[in-house]
Amino acid sequence: MVAYVVLGNFTDQGVRNVKDSPKRAEAFKEMAKTFGVTVKEIVWTQGRYDVVTVLEAPDEAAAMSLSLSLSALGNVRTETLRAFSAADMTKIVGKML
Helix, strand or coil, rough: CCEEEEEEEEEEHHHHCHHHHHHHHHHHHHHHHCCCCEEEEEEEECCCEEEEEEECCCCCCHHHHHHHHHHHHCCCCEEEEEEECCHHHHHHHHCCC
């Protein structure tokens, strides 16, 4: 599985309907399952981003399909970051020259 951190900002539409945000988060978790993606955590944040999500996907294509499907709903715009665990980083730096 490939890990990702997804940073999200509400669109104007998303802010107008912000009271539905917790329900939309649950719907997002169900949508993710259809792509084989597991949502590990969703938190609402103050500051530059409105929502931060941690997920695991079987591959990049699944993560991209989920991201595009979410964006098409019009409530949030996202920035997706590939994430590496400590074990991943140990392997990566072990290959350094």
